[in-house]
Amino acid sequence: MKFQQLTGPVMAxxxxxxxxxRYNRLVALNEVGGDPGVFGTSVAEFHRQNAERARRWPHELLTSSTHDTKRSEDVRARIAVLxxxxxxxRAAVNRWAxxxxxxxxxxxxxxxxxxxxxxLFYQTLLGVWPWDVSAxxxxxxxxxxxxxxKAAREAQTHTGWVNPDAGYEDALRGFVRAALDSARPNPFLEDVATLRDLVAHIGAINALAQLLLKLASPGVPDIYQGTELWNQRLVDPDNRRPVDYPSxxxxxxxxxxxxxxxxxxxxxxxxxxxGRIKLYLTARALAFRNAHPTLFAGGDYHPLAVEGAAAEHVAAFARRHEDxxxxxxxxxxxxxxxxxxxxDPIGPEVWGDSRLIVPGVDPGSRYRDVFSGLTMEASAGDGGATLPLATVFAELxxxxxxRMT
Structure with a gap:
């Protein structure tokens, strides 16, 4: 019993x-319950884990931000773009240094x-920089x-909570404030802008994709306070600040x-x-879950294959329960x-003739997108019915x- 009481705190x-x-290779991976040594997950492994959860733990909690995460889901989604x-x-870091x-x-x-x-400072900036703010x-x-x-004290390399090094911490504070000084010409801030905007743009797509997967995969999704809109928060106490619920x-x-x-x-x-797009996705998907409880609580899970030049750029699955x-x-x-x-990754200019393969479905079956209201019809293909990705991602x-009945 004493050993069990000790292992948790030692791990934490x-x-x-x-x-x-200390290990800052890509800090989006440095998350509670995560393993920075695992650099990404394949689509096949994602499907394997989802299928296993559907069989064994269909009511398991799915969370992406909590009071204890080192970085919010949206911050990690941005940093992952790097x-x-x-x-x-690499070129940007060398210039900034x-x-x-x-x-x-x-x-x-x-x-x-x-x-x-x-x-760590450069990754953090790209992860948390506010939308539409230049300075x-x-x-x-x-x-x-x-x-x-806080990060320097937690790392305990140059300073710490028990024995803080005032000299190092003063130098760190001075560096941060000088690097972010917008009161005078600052080539660093000007240089950051180009990569910052690209990372924020792609990071938003990542975040929306991550959110929909959480809301529709086997399990019970958890929405942490404040994440209904974009939430560029860091570790506590930053992620425990008051939330503007009236807005x-x-x-x-x-x-x-x-x-x-x-x-x-x-x-x-x-x-x-x-941030309304994130709120809209959350509200519509949760309302749909509420209207189809048995589908999400016990529906079968089916990975979907993709054909075409953009095949590696899609993750897709079907869930089925009776009709x-x-x-x-x-x-x-x-x-x-x-x-x-x-x-934005929408329309035929991006997706070309790539298509989803939907086995077990008759050609001519019709589908309606919950978010855009767009309807589409499955066509016949070699591996089963197909849906063109240019239509699936026509607007969003x-x-x-x-599936419409």
Whole structure:
């Protein structure tokens, strides 16, 4: 019993609260319950785990942000984009290090902060930078400063909670504030802008895809407070700040007044920065779950194959229970799909003639997208009925298709 009481705290403090702040290769992987050594999951493995959960733990909790996560789901979705931009990311880090070299302070003969903390700083900036903000305000700078000090203390490399090193921490604070100083010309902030905007754009697509997978996969989805809209929060206490529920209620009420339509879908995608598209996805998917409880509680799980040039850029599955059937499809590896441009992964220009294969369904079967209201008809194909991805993703970069009876 004493050994069991000891292992949990050792794991938490030794791995999650120390090692995860030292090993900064790609900090989106450094999450509670995660393993930074596992660099991504294949679509096949994703399907295997979902199918196993459907068989063994259909009521298991599915969560992507909590009071204890190191970074919110939306921050991780942005930082993960860097894995698709290795050349751009490496070049940017080298440029930024040169631009910020003079902002370091020598502490005991060594420049501070060290390269590892500096690398964490750059990833953090791209993950949490507010939408449509070109220059950071003092509140943002204070948040980043507080996070960097906490991260340095947790890592226990140069400072710590028990024996803080005032010299190193002062150097770290000074570096953060100088790097984010927008009161005077700052080439670093100007340079950050291009990569920042691309990462935010693709990160939003990642976040929406992740959200729909959570809401439609076997299990019970959990929505953490504040994540109904974009939530660029870091570790506590940042992720425990008050949530503006009245504004969310107003936005939700306004969305409830409108029926799903292609016009609404286009509007939400074009104005994705305001977060309504995430709120809309959440509300519509949860309402659909509520209307089809047996489908989500005990429906069969069927991975769907994809044919065509864009096959590796899609994850899709079907769930079936008696006469109920849905198809869920989301894009993946978006940077490679869109040529690393600020374009949305929708329409024939992106998807060409790639298509979903839907076995066990007759050609001519009709589907309706829960989010856009768009209807489509399955065609005959070699492996079964097919749905063109240019139609599935005609208006939005995610789809929840209900088979019409």
């Amino acid at each position: 403090k030794g791995v999650e609260d120390t090692a995860f702040y 894995s698709e931009l290795p050349r751009e990311w 040169r631009l910020n070299r003079r902002r370091k302070t020598r502490v005991e003969g060594t420049p501070a902060p060290d390269r590892n903390d500096e690398y 950071p305000d003092d509140a943002f700078v204070t948040r980043i400063e507080a996070f960097m000090i 969310r209620a107003r936005l939700l009420k306004a969305l409830h007044r409108r029926r799903p339509s292609r016009a609404l879908a286009r509007e939400l995608l074009e104005t994705k920065a305001d 109920d059937e849905i198809i869920v499809a989301v894009p993946r590896l978006v940077a490679g799909l869109t040529g690393k441009k600020l374009v 970069p995610f789809a929840l298709l209900e």
